Amino acid sequence: METIIVTIINPSDKSALKRFVSLERKLMKNYPYYISEIDADVAKMLTHKSEMAKGLEFGLFVVSKSGEDVGRCAAIINKKFQAQKQADAGFIGFFAAAKDCEPAVTEMIGRAEHWLQEREVSKIIAPANGGAPNSMGFMVTGFDEDPMFPLAWTPPYYPSYFQKLNYQPTYPIWYYEIDFANEKYRAAKRQYANYDTAVIRPVSKRNWDKEVKIATDLLNETFANEWEFTSMSYAEMKEFLRHMKDAVASEQILIAEVDGKPAGFCFALPDLTPLFRTFNGKVGLIAILKLITGAAKKFRRAGILAIGVTREYRGKGLAKAIAMKLYGYHESLGLKSSLYFPVNESNIDSRGFAESIGGKGRVMYHVYDKFLN
Numbered sequence: 175m176e177t178i179i180v181t182i183i184n185p186s187d188k189s190a191l192k193r194f195v196s197l198e199r200k201l202m203k204n205y206p207y208y209i210s211e212i213d214a215d216v217a218k219m220l221t222h223k224s225e226m227a228k229g230l231e232f233g234l235f236v237v238s239k240s241g242e243d244v245g246r247c248a249a250i251i252n253k254k255f256q257a258q259k260q261a262d263a264g265f266i267g268f269f270a271a272a273k274d275c276e277p278a279v280t281e282m283i284g285r286a287e288h289w290l291q292e293r294e295v296s297k298i299i300a301p302a303n304g305g306a307p308n309s310m311g312f313m314v315t316g317f318d319e320d321p322m323f324p325l326a327w328t329p330p331y332y333p334s335y336f337q338k339l340n341y342q343p344t345y346p347i348w349y350y351e352i353d354f355a356n357e358k359y360r361a362a363k364r365q366y367a368n369y370d371t372a373v374i375r376p377v378s379k380r381n382w383d384k385e386v387k388i389a390t391d392l393l394n395e396t397f398a399n400e401w402e403f404t405s406m407s408y409a410e411m412k413e414f415l416r417h418m419k420d421a422v423a424s425e426q427i428l429i430a431e432v433d434g435k436p437a438g439f440c441f442a443l444p445d446l447t448p449l450f451r452t453f454n455g456k457v458g459l460i461a462i463l464k465l466i467t468g469a470a471k472k473f474r475r476a477g478i479l480a481i482g483v484t485r486e487y488r489g490k491g492l493a494k495a496i497a498m499k500l501y502g503y504h505e506s507l508g509l510k511s512s513l514y515f516p517v518n519e520s521n522i523d524s525r526g527f528a529e530s531i532g533g534k535g536r537v538m539y540h541v542y543d544k545f546l547n
């Protein structure tokens with residue numbers, strides 16, 4: 175008879191925390207498309223040493239079956255999300271589980287639900303590591319493809335663990351591929367080639383801190399209506415972008431200004447998935463040197479991760495002008511296409527934008543929710 179034990183992990187216990195943090199990599203080691211989390215980043219989050227963890231509460235759980243660890247998860251309260259979005263909502267994140275372990279995983283999720291319910295949560299969103307911009311969602315297609323950095327690869331059996339517990343696929347997430355040979359894209363490129371309503375420029379790395387503040391203000395204003403987004407502080411944004419200053423060309427982060435006033439931004443990323451896979455969860459001196467010396471600049475894919483225009487300039491073509499400039503940079507590198515991702519299904523305007531420039535979309539991830547009794 176199988177013995178199932180759910181252990182509560184104390185993050186101040188270094189050995190217990192290591193058990194939690196390293197478990198996903200142990201469970202996923204035989205899946206070729208998996209990319210390990212960076213252990214130090216996860217530990218920093220769970221011990222509240224990260225700016226992104228301020229206002230978060232964690233309950234950490236590991237489940238074992240007959241003495242072998244087969245799953246982990248975190249029950250998460252995000253005070254900022256509750257204040258800005260849904261007062262009764264909590265999250266289950268940092269999920270990992272072996273295949274064919276339904277009784278054990280069910281027991282673990284039940285413990286996480288109880289932890290949240292004790293804290294007056296009546297709606298659970300999963301999987302989500304506390305809300306944007308942290309990782310969220312299970313893959314629902316593309317299992318034989320590399321995920322596009324910075325999003326994760328997850329095995330196809332994960333959704334069933336939650337769906338069998340009455341979690342509903344409430345928040346589909348779309349990926350769009352923009353083919354540079356598509357006529358809609360070529361037409362948009364011609365139309366906005368001489369756009370002069372705004373000055374669209376790359377960020378200045380020499381004035382990095384100032385540029386981060388501008389980008390943060392624009393992000394907070396233009397993403398306020400996204401269901402998962404809560405306002406970010408300058409410190410949070412600086413931490414989120416800390417590796418990007420060296421790893422990403424200035425042309426991948428654009429700011430649009432009208433009469434010297436910020437009016438829009440665009441943030442794109444190269445696909446760093448192959449590079450991060452070589453790290454295997456560890457970022458040491460060699461990994462840092464790879465980022466600094468240009469290994470991260472040799473990539474075969476890229477995509478726009480976020481684009482936003484202030485209310486005053488919406489509907490005036492500024493978003494397309496910014497996107498065309500950034501995609502033009504991707505073309506100059508020899509890429510034949512680029513991505514526009516991730517896009518919430520509920521964001522009709524963003525999906526329409528992608529399709530208007532020839533984007534071909536598919537739902538790549540689902541985020542689920544459940545109402546507790």
